[in-house]
Amino acid sequence: MTLTGVLHTHPDEPHAGNVSGRLNWLRAGVLGANDGIVSVAAIVVGVASAGAGTPAIITAGAAGLVGGAISMALGEYVSVSSQSDSQKALIEKERAELRDDPEGELEELVGLYQQQGLASATARSIAVELTAHDALRAHLITELNISEEDVVSAWHAAWVSAVAFTLGSVLPFAAIILLPLSVRIPVTFAAVIVALAVLGVVGARLGGGPVVRAVVRIVIGGAAALTATFAIGSLLGSSGIG
Template sequence: MERTLGPLGPHPHEPHGNGFAAKLNWLRAGVLGANDGIVSTAGLVVGVAAATTDTTALFTAGIAGLSAGAISMAVGEYVSVSTQRDSERALLARERKELREQPESELVELTGIYQAKGLTPETARKVAEELTAHDAFTAHAEAELGLNPAELTNPWLAALASAGAFLLGALLPLLAILLPPASARIPVTFVAVLVALAITGSVSARLGGSPRGRAVVRVVLGGALAMAITYGIGGLAGVAGV
C-alpha cells in the first residue's frame, strides 16, 4: 500500500502513524509476556515432574509458579512504566514552562527542527507558526520530545496486560503436564511448549518486521534448553530424595 505523507509525516489515518506503532508495541509486549509464561512455567513443572509423578505436587508447583510469575510481571511492568511516565511528565512540565516564559525562543527552536528535517527556512517557519497557533504544547512536545501528551502509557493497564499475557502463556504447560497420563506428561509438555514457542516466535518476528526463521529457532532452542536443564535438575533432586 502506498504511504500517504503530509508535510510533517505519515497521514494520521495511515497504519504508519504513532497510534498504530503504539498498538504494535502493546501486541509485541503481550506476545513476549506470554512467551515468558510458557517458558518459566514449563521449566518449573517439567522439573517437578522429573522428580515426582504426584499430581497434587505438580498442580501446586504449577499454580505457585503461575501466580508468582504473573504478580512479578505485573509489579515489574507497573514500576517500569510508572518511572517512564514520571520522567515524561517532568519533561512535559518543563516544556510547558518554557513555552509560557520563552514563546519566541521556542518558536525559533521548533522552526529549526523542521528546517533540519529538510524544509526551507521559510516553510519551516510557516509550519512552526501554524502548529503553534493550533496547539503549541502538543506541537512542541511531539517535535522536541517525541511525546504525545494525550497518549502517555497507563501503568495500571500495562501491569494488567503483562500479567494477563503471562497467565495465558503459563496455562499451556500447566494443562499439558496435568491432563495426560503420567507416562506421557513429559513428552506431551515438551511438544506442546515447543509448538507454542514456535508460534509466539513467529508472531513476535512478524510484529517486529524481522526474519521469522531465526526468531523461531532462537525461542524454540531456548525453551527446549530450559526444559532440559530443569528436567535434569528435577531428576537429580528426585533421586537424591530432596
C-alpha cells in the same frame, strides 16, 4: 505520499493510530505469554522429572502460575510507571517553556526545522503554522519525538502482562497434570515448543519483524530452560534429594 488535502498512506505503514502504545501493549502481551509458558513449564517439568506425584506437581505449578502472574504485573507496572513519569515530566517542562517564553520556543522550532534541511523561510512558515495549530504537540514531536498520546497506562500494562502470563501458563500446566504419567514430560515439552513457535510468529506479524528470527529466538530459549530444569530435576530425583 502527497499533500493534496487528503493524506495518502501505504496500507502497511503505521501512519494512523498510536504506534508507541501498540508496541507497548504488544511487548507486554508477548513477554507475559512467553514467561508464562516457559517459567511454568520449567517448574512442572522439573518437579515431574524428579519423580514427584501429581499433587506435588499441581502445587508447584499453581504456585508458579500465581506468583509469576503477580510478579509480571508488578514488574510491568514499575517499568511503565517510570517511563510514564518521565514522559509526563518532559511534557510539563515543555508546556511551561511555551507559557514562559513562546517567542523563544518558536525560534527554537524554526532552528530545528532548519537542521532537518528546510530553507529558512519554509522552516519559519511551518513553525508558525504548527504553533498556531498546536504548539505543544509540535514541540513534543520535533524536539522529543513523543506526543501526549504516547503516555501509556501502567495499570493497563500490568493487567495485560498478568493476563498474558496466566493464559500462557495454562498450556504446560494442563498438559503435565492431564496426560498419562508415561508421556507427560515429552508431550508437555513438545506442546511448549509448538506454543512458543506460534507465539513467535504472532509477535513477529504484529510487530512487523522477521518471523524466522523471532521463532528461532523464542524456541531456543524455551527449549534451553526446559532442558535445564529437566536435567536438574532428574539429578535431584536420582540422588534422593527430590
